[in-house]
Amino acid sequence: MTSEPLLYAQDVNARATEFLERREFGDWTDIDEGELAAWLGESKAHCAAFWRLEAAWDRTHRLAALKAERLERPFSADVEPARPWFRSAAAAVAVAVIGVSLGVYALWPQGTVYRTPVGGREIITLADGSQIELNTNTELETQITKDLRSVRLIRGEAYFRIQHDEARPFVVMASGKRITDIGTVFTVRDDAGSVRVALLEGKARFDAGGNPVVMKPGDKIIATADRLTVSHDLPQTLAVDLGWRRGVVIFQRTSLAQVAAEFNRYNETKLVIADPKIAELTVGGTFPANNVELFGRMASEILGLHVVHRENKIVISR
Amino acid sequence: MTVSEAKAWFVREVLPLEATLMHFLRQNWRNASELDDLRQEVYARILKAADENIPEKAKPFLFVTARNLLIDRVLHERIVPFDAIADLDNLEVASDAPGPDRSAIARDELRKLTAALDRLPPRCREAVVMRRIEGLSRREIAERMGISENGVAQHIRAGMNALADMLFGEPSELTRRS
Numbered sequence: 001m002t003s004e005p006l007l008y009a010q011d012v013n014a015r016a017t018e019f020l021e022r023r024e025f026g027d028w029t030d031i032d033e034g035e036l037a038a039w040l041g042e043s044k045a046h047c048a049a050f051w052r053l054e055a056a057w058d059r060t061h062r063l064a065a066l067k068a069e070r071l072e073r074p075f076s077a078d079v080e081p082a083r084p085w086f087r088s089a090a091a092a093v094a095v096a097v098i099g100v101s102l103g104v105y106a107l108w109p110q111g112t113v114y115r116t117p118v119g120g121r122e123i124i125t126l127a128d129g130s131q132i133e134l135n136t137n138t139e140l141e142t143q144i145t146k147d148l149r150s151v152r153l154i155r156g157e158a159y160f161r162i163q164h165d166e167a168r169p170f171v172v173m174a175s176g177k178r179i180t181d182i183g184t185v186f187t188v189r190d191d192a193g194s195v196r197v198a199l200l201e202g203k204a205r206f207d208a209g210g211n212p213v214v215m216k217p218g219d220k221i222i223a224t225a226d227r228l229t230v231s232h233d234l235p236q237t238l239a240v241d242l243g244w245r246r247g248v249v250i251f252q253r254t255s256l257a258q259v260a261a262e263f264n265r266y267n268e269t270k271l272v273i274a275d276p277k278i279a280e281l282t283v284g285g286t287f288p289a290n291n292v293e294l295f296g297r298m299a300s301e302i303l304g305l306h307v308v309h310r311e312n313k314i315v316i317s318r
Numbered sequence: 319m320t321v322s323e324a325k326a327w328f329v330r331e332v333l334p335l336e337a338t339l340m341h342f343l344r345q346n347w348r349n350a351s352e353l354d355d356l357r358q359e360v361y362a363r364i365l366k367a368a369d370e371n372i373p374e375k376a377k378p379f380l381f382v383t384a385r386n387l388l389i390d391r392v393l394h395e396r397i398v399p400f401d402a403i404a405d406l407d408n409l410e411v412a413s414d415a416p417g418p419d420r421s422a423i424a425r426d427e428l429r430k431l432t433a434a435l436d437r438l439p440p441r442c443r444e445a446v447v448m449r450r451i452e453g454l455s456r457r458e459i460a461e462r463m464g465i466s467e468n469g470v471a472q473h474i475r476a477g478m479n480a481l482a483d484m485l486f487g488e489p490s491e492l493t494r495r496s
Contacts, residue, residue, distance in 0.1 A: 009354035017475045024449070024474065025456045040321075047321075048328070048361030052336075055329045056482035059431055060450045239462075246452065253436075284436040286451050 009049070015039070016049040020057060111143035116156070119266050119290050121247070130170065133159040135244050136266045136289070157189045159245060164202075177223055178207040186215070187242065197221045198238050249289045253282045256299075256316070263292045271295070274317040278305065324368050331376035332364065336486035339384060346388055356391075360384045434484035438477055445473035446481075 019036050022028060040047050116122050118137045125131050126144055134140065138156025143149070149165070151158075153174040162170040162181045172179040174190035177197075184202030188195065197206055199215040206213045208223050213230060215221065218238065222229045243250040249262050257279040260271040266289040273279045281303065287295050296314045300307040308315045319327075336357070343356050363383050364373075373379035435443060444463065448454045460467045 009358040012358060013354070013479065017478050020478055021471055021475045025471075027456075044362040044365040045358050047325070047365055048358060051325050051328055052333060052361075052486065053478050053482050055333055056485045057478050059485060060435070060446070060481065248452075283432075285432060286447055 009045075012043075012045055012049045013053075016046065016053055019050060020053050024057070111141045111152075113139065113141045113154075115139045118268055121244070128165065128168075129163040131161045133161075133245060135159070153188065153190055155190075157187075157244070159187050159242065161185060176209075180205045180207065184215075187238075193225060195221075195223045197223075198233075198241060200238060243286065244289055247289055248286050250286050252284050254284070255279060256281045256283065259283060259295070260316075263287075263289070263295060266290055267292045269293070269312050269314060272313050272315045274315050278316065278318055319369060319372055323372070324365060327368065327372050327376075328361075328365065332361070332380060333486050335377055335380055337489040339380060340487050341489065342381065342384060343388075347391075356384075356387065360387055363387065430485060434481055437484065438480055442473045442477045442480070445470055446477040449474060 019032075019039070022032065023036070036050075040050060114122065114124055114132075114134060116134045116136060116138045120136055120138075121134065123131055123133045124142075126142060126149075128144065128149065130149070132140070132142070132151065135157035138158055139154040140156070140158060141152045141154060143151070147168065148171075149162075149168050150171040150173065151160070153172060160170070160172065160181075162184070164170075164181065164184075170181045172188055174188055174195045175193045177190075177195045179186065179188055179197055181202070181204050184204040185200040186197060186202075186204050187200065188197045190196070195208075197204070197215070198220045199217055201217050204215045206215055206221050206223070208228055210228075213221065213228070215230075216232075218232050218234060220231050220233055220238065222231075240250045240252060244266075249266070251259055251262075254262075256273050260273050260279075263271045269292050271292055283303070285298070287298075292314060293309075296307045296309070296316070299305045299316055306317045308317075339360065340353065340357065343353050343360075344350070347353065347356060360380065360383055364380060367373070367379075367383070435446065438446060441463070445459055448459045448462065454462070456467045456470050459470045463470065
């Protein structure tokens with residue numbers, strides 16, 4: 001009954017996928033287009049396989065729409081930090097810090113203070129070439145002299161990429177904890193006295209008063225007033241925490257309670273989970289950090305939750 | 319019918335039936351490793367028929383085609399299992415029942431899409447997100463992930479296939495409920 005040669009679905013599919021992937025990335029010429037047309041013309045099975053993959057892939061345009069919304073916003077795209085940081089970082093240290101001041105720095109010499117508002121983000125370049133990227137609602141003070149380089153994180157989170165200098169170590173203070181770079185890329189965050197440090201590259205020393213911890217890439221430290229936890233993640237996993245540098249928040253099986261806390265760092269409009277039962281629901285996804293309204297819409301459309309806008313609040317319930 | 323008409327019809331009318339089609343094929347065919355080949359053959363047959371004339375109702379057409387294909391296959395086997403034929407004759411080819419409303423379908427699709435994305439292997443998912451949400455090039459993704467561009471291509475291709483299987487080949491919550 002069938003006049004077509006026997007075609008194995010697996011082979012046809014592999015070829016169709018190859019066409020689609022090459023076209024997706026734009027290295028696609030008229031010759032390729034002709035080749036695809038000819039291949040589709042060969043068999044209905046080829047058409048079915050290609051159209052099927054294409055239809056599924058095109059459906060993800062709903063996700064791509066998130067990006068369009070993000071780019072319309074003022075804060076994100078123009079401050080995309082240099083990606084080469086990751087490549088050339090042998091001599092560089094990057095640290096992100098979120099900090100809450102303990103106010104015990106009476107002897108601290110006068111330095112320069114930098115601040116970002118809620119939803120803000122800023123990159124500063126120091127005289128020695130080191131760069132500091134401030135996340136939302138962050139305040140820090142830099143102190144650079146010929147013998148000393150230090151930063152006091154007063155509030156928030158920052159990413160540091162430090163030019164290593166044997167003679168002048170770079171020190172970051174957050175809630176009384178001290179991070180010293182030894183040729184490193186790392187992030188530090190201080191959340192109401194709970195200091196989190198993640199080391200992306202190189203080496204750093206973490207000092208909370210007791211024995212200092214020497215960190216390797218992938219190490220993550222969470223230190224509260226009386227407790228220190230060290231864990232190890234793949235650098236790719238750590239990158240999830242750095243979504244803010246691209247203006248996004250990334251969730252992976254994150255509870256709605258945590259999602260709300262994360263969005264609320266970036267927005268004056270606060271997300272409120274009104275029902276403790278749904279606070280445990282987990283979600284995944286990448287969202288523009290400054291578009292909590294979009295998340296509200298998705299919660300309504302995808303999760304089928306009840307979403308109400310009220311003054312400066314978005315209230316989510318069942 | 320033009321190619322673009324055929325494609326539009328295929329995507330709009332036929333692909334949404336894939337989960338039901340796969341269920342039907344699984345129920346009526348013992349060799350699970352041949353399911354993808356059967357699906358492909360069914361699609362090829364209906365597209366060939368649609369070249370002449372687009373069937374008015376996609377669903378009965380698809381299932382009659384699938385049924386005929388299975389009968390062809392069974393008859394070509396040396397030993398015809400009797401129960402296979404009996405089952406085929408009892409096949410209920412559902413007519414177009416009124417479906418759930420549009421917004422429920424849209425919500426279900428979105429939910430399915432995000433769930434599908436969530437279920438991709440982590441590295442594959444990462445590559446797909448960088449491509450589809452952040453619009454990065456193959457080279458940029460390769461740099462961020464610390465792998466070769468060819469590695470990125472492999473992740474994206476795996477993602478394309480997994481998404482198609484999950485979006486079309488698996489029953490949605492609405493179908494399960496009804």
